[in-house]
Amino acid sequence: MRLSQKKAAFQNEVLTRFDLFKSLFLTLPFQRVKHTGTILPFFTTHCEKGVEEKLTPEAIIDSFFGQYEQYVQEDDRLDLLFRIVQYIERQVVLFDAVEDSAFKAVGKSDETAGLDSVFRLAQSNPETKKQVIERLKEMSVRLVLTAHPTQFYPGPVLSIINDLIELLKLNDIPNIHLLLQQLGKTPFINKQKPTPVDEAISLAWYLENVFYRVASDIQSKIDDELELNSGDTSRIVELGFWPGGDRDGNPNVTWESTNRVATLLRTILFRCYYRDFRIVKRRITFRGVETYLDALQTLLYDNSFNPKENPEDITEEILFNLKEVKRVLLENHDGLFVELVEDLIRKVQTFGCYFTTLDIRQDSSVLRETFNWLLTQYPNETEIDLNTIGDDELAKEAAIKFSEQDLAIENVPAPLVEDTLKVIRLIKQIQSSGSERAVQRFIISNCQQASDILGLMQLFLWQGWTKKELTMDFVPLFETVDDLKRAADVMRSLYSNKDYATHLKKRGNKQTIMLGFSDSTKDGGYLMANWSIYKAKIELTAISREYDVDLVFFDGRGGPPARGGGKTQRFYASMGKEIENNHIQLTIQGQTISSQYGSLDTAKYNIEQLLHAGIVSDLRPKEGDTLTAKQKNVVDQMAAESHKKFLSLRKHPKFLKYLETLSPLKSLASINISSRPVKRNSDKELRLEDLRAISFVTAWSQLKQNIPGFYGVGTALQWAEDNNMWSYVKNLYETSGMFNTIIDNCMMSMTKSNFNITSYMQEDAEFGEFWKTLKEEFDRTKEYVLKLTGMNELMENYPVEKASICEREKIILPLLIIQHYAIRKLGNSKLDDKKAEIYRKLIGRTIYGVVNAGRNLA
Known part of the structure; x- marks a missing residue:
């Protein structure tokens, strides 16, 4: 599909349908929702105009209320702002669901293919097929779900999203309307700070509802396409888990919580097994299998609902009985329903008695x-x-x-x-x-x-x-x-x-x-x-x-490009001969879990992309992916220049104060999103070295100045041009997948930036010059990455992703204006405690919406 076709498909399947279904909010039988939905378009337009005119958040919001004072009384203003936040939160959920429901129709604009292209190669050439099989026997992909505090959707909302996706595929308007009503009444926030066990329960939703099925489906696809026996390449897809085990800087994780999480994972897994087994037992009603099915009934039921205090690993016992059922079906019953048994065998081989490695x-x-x-x-x-x-x-x-x-x-x-x-x-x-x-x-x-x-x-x-x-x-x-x-x-x-x-x-x-x-x-x-x-x-x-030594790299990638995320599969496809790449292991962080692995379609696609990257990097390595000594030297010098520029920013006397004053950094510590403190040494005064990177990146993303994702890149590129190295840099971008992906991910970070929102700061007596420093590097980086890539606009080659980002940024613009308004109001020392607490809550609610909409912001 050509880029123009992809963009048109996105317009028709996502943007147009979103506008249509968005109108359903106005038909919900809740008067306050209808009132908010009627006002929101006017408020959004007013915010857009105010940003264009470089007005302060106070000027934008106060002028709006002055313009519509006949509709909003002064005492109701803060209440309306809260309702706008709640309304937009649910619009974000709807957009997520519409976009995910159209996933297959729209596709991805990334040029990498999936496993199907590998299978086509294997079928066309016996030698290639042999290579692919050998590669799959030695490689694996392990996705590790982390406990980082940017997964904001609670379990009930995740369930609604998943159900909504399926109904949207069917255009089932009556039931979509019902789910939107449910969404309108379902809370999005926790009343109390979650414990590590609560976080584990939240992430276990993905294990039970997505990964349990997808891992087996992918294994089945590989076995069928390459004509392999079940178990020949078992455990290609592995899972890891950090909630309850990651105690670095989190005193709330204890050995007791680790034990509870391990027990929880085992119990949830056996309930998954038991649900599948009930289907098996319902279909397989033939002679010769009774003994084995009875044994399985006891094993799976007891471990699901009456687990022992210190249970044993019974994986082999389960597999023995399942394989005996399979044998009887093949020998005596024409293999009827054998595929149900094979599916459960694959799952037990993949997940054992533990589900995911803690x-x-x-x-x-x-x-x-x-x-x-x-x-x-x-x-x-x-x-x-x-x-x-x-x-x-x-x-x-x-x-x-x-x-x-x-x-x-x-x-x-x-x-x-x-x-x-x-x-x-x-x-x-x-x-x-x-x-x-x-x-x-x-x-x-x-x-x-x-x-x-x-x-x-x-x-x-x-x-x-x-x-x-x-x-x-x-x-x-x-x-x-x-x-x-x-x-x-x-x-x-x-x-x-x-x-x-x-x-x-x-x-x-x-x-x-x-x-x-x-x-x-x-x-x-x-x-x-x-x-x-x-x-x-x-x-x-x-x-x-x-x-x-057989080396396995476990990468702390995930979330936004500033934390190693972005187009991760392209990194793994471009490692070159000098880097070990047999096993792909990476962390999946924050809301990236829901955006990339929140539904069956997206999870299957993204896991297959990683498998494809690991296979092709070995079978079809690109010559340009192994850098020459000269190329390494060029990047080394550019990195040094970029580092120098970034350190000068970090050492700026206004750096931390700017972040503390203008971003919601302080509020991250008070909202109930994580058991983990925002910074190490939480009882001491804030220091940059103690600040957790996730809080650092989140704060910049809420300002729409994604500094960690681009700052210093423009300076490095300009240095290369000034020192007659531009031709080498151009060659790097054209031949090195690693360097190409670094630049493309940088453009993604910049596309999610919007300095216009804070442009009023350039006249600020305290922070004006510092703001200009940030904006100058943004402009420099944009100029040079466009020059390097030959594009006319950022992310030109990724129209679907760009269109998605732009629509999401449009949805959350009012949230950002409200957030910055509340932050500036909170800085007013004349506020009484009651009013200050209201503004703090308002800031917290906007953080949720902005991060959820960004999908890989933090």
């Missing part, structure tokens, strides 16, 4: 504190003298002897130390009930040295684990620019350690390394973050190959 993550500083506490508590048993080691890294590595002990957890003064030790013991119990796949890796955040990993391994051996039974993978997370530079040296020390090498061999000689984008973007800016990670991957791949 990752444990903690900061290296906490792990060091735990290690040191045990040394002081048990000096004779640990046989390590802290005073002798000091800060000597080599001495610490040499001092760790990996002795096996069972040191009691008694009189622990620090809660995080106690939690670390207890969760290490708990892991063994979780593995017993769900196999080691239930929880098999411990991620060390802020990993800076080899002793961080070796010390954690020793902690396990001091808590009753033995070397022989240590079924755990220790995963360093390198995130800041400096940590990424040191990553290769850290891994060399690890690979050279005799005891660690022995452990690695028992784990299949496979090492997972996590590379994070969030903190590296906050630390070094967009271009430096991307380039630092790319360089680290090349160095880590070379070292791992030198030691014959």
Whole structure:
């Protein structure tokens, strides 16, 4: 489908239908809704005009109320603003549903194909088919759902969206009308701050309603197209889970919540199995299967509704009975309904007794504190003298002897130390009930040295684990620019350690390394973050190959381009020969979960895109994806210039104050969106280094100045032109998929920016010059990316995505004006406490709507 056709299809299937169905809101039997819906178009037009005239939010809103004072009394003004926010929130839901319902009809403008193109290649050439099969046997895609606080739709709203999507496909107006009524009465916000278990329950909705089906469907498609037996390439699609396990900077995650989440996941899975089994049992009523079906009935029912306190892993028992049912059907009943049994077999092979692998993550500083506490508590048993080691890294590595002990957890003064030790013991119990796949890796955040990993391994051996039974993978997370530079040296020390090498061999000689984008973007800016990670991957791949280690990169991608998101499948398709790419693992963050994996169609499409990327990067690598020494040098210098520009912004005396004063940064801490604090060291004054990257990016996105997604890129491109390197940069964009995607994702961030909304700030006495600094770099970046790409407008080659973004920005413009209005009102010291609290609530509600509409803003 040509770009013009895609744009026309989007207009007809999404924009026109959205306008039609939007009118249904005015027919809802709620007087307040009808009144709000009647006023909203006038308010939206007024906001658009005010932004064009560079008016302040106060001037826009006050002039609107002055113009329509006969319709809105002064005492009702704030109430109307709340109702406008609520109305727009539901318009966003409707737009999401209309767009997702038209997914197949509109398609995507991205040039990458799906698995179907791979299958066509395989069918046309036996040798290619063999290569594809071998590739699928060694590769996998693991999607890890994270606990980051930007998934704002509660479970009931998600269910409505999914039902609405199906009804919209059928144009079932009466039932669509009913669901819109339900939507009008369903709350969008939590009354209380969610616990880690609440977050797990929320995300488990996707496991149960989307991934459970999609993973099996994709596996079935691969088996059928390539004529494989079930199990030949099982577990191509894997799932990971962070709620309840990610305790980095979140004191609310404890070993008790980890245990509850693991139990929850197992129970939900068995209920999924039991629902499928009831269909199997209803259809298969033949002789010869009774014994096996009775056994399955007992196993699945008991684990669904009467689980034991410490259940066992019964995966093999379930599979045995299912395979026996299949055998009887094939031998005695002409294979009737065998496909139902095969579907359940595939699901059990994929999800076992655990559903999704629960990752444990903690900061290296906490792990060091735990290690040191045990040394002081048990000096004779640990046989390590802290005073002798000091800060000597080599001495610490040499001092760790990996002795096996069972040191009691008694009189622990620090809660995080106690939690670390207890969760290490708990892991063994979780593995017993769900196999080691239930929880098999411990991620060390802020990993800076080899002793961080070796010390954690020793902690396990001091808590009753033995070397022989240590079924755990220790995963360093390198995130800041400096940590990424040191990553290769850290891994060399690890690979050279005799005891660690022995452990690695028992784990299949496979090492997972996590590379994070969030903190590296906050630390070094967009271009430096991307380039630092790319360089680290090349160095880590070379070292791992030198030691014959099967390297798995786990990427902290997800959300917006500023946090490594955007067109992630294109990154994986363009890694080149210097980067290991057998296994694709990435985090799925925030509202990206609902936007890319919230429905069966979108989830299937996006997972297939990642699988396609992993296959073609191996079968059909592009020569330009492996950079030459000269190209690396050019990007290296550009990244340095971009980094310099970004650091000058970070060091600006107005930087943090600007963000605190004009954005809803402070409000993020008070709204009930997450169990996780907005910043580390939450009891201390705000410092940039403590501010979580997700809060940092969210604040800029609410200002519509997506600084983390573009700042410094224009300066780097201008530097290249001024230093006679433009031809190299042009060549990079045309031949390197990695560089091409960096630029295209940068354009996405810029398309979601709108400096006109805050243009009134250029005359501000305190922040005017700082605002101009931001706008100048935006204009410079836009000028140079258009020059580089040969486009006339941003995202010209992605008309569908651009049209979607533009419509969403139009819907939420009134929310942004209301939000900035409330922020500025809240800055007025004359406000009484009651009024201030109202404005704080108003800010919180607008944040929800803006983020949900943006889909990958934070």
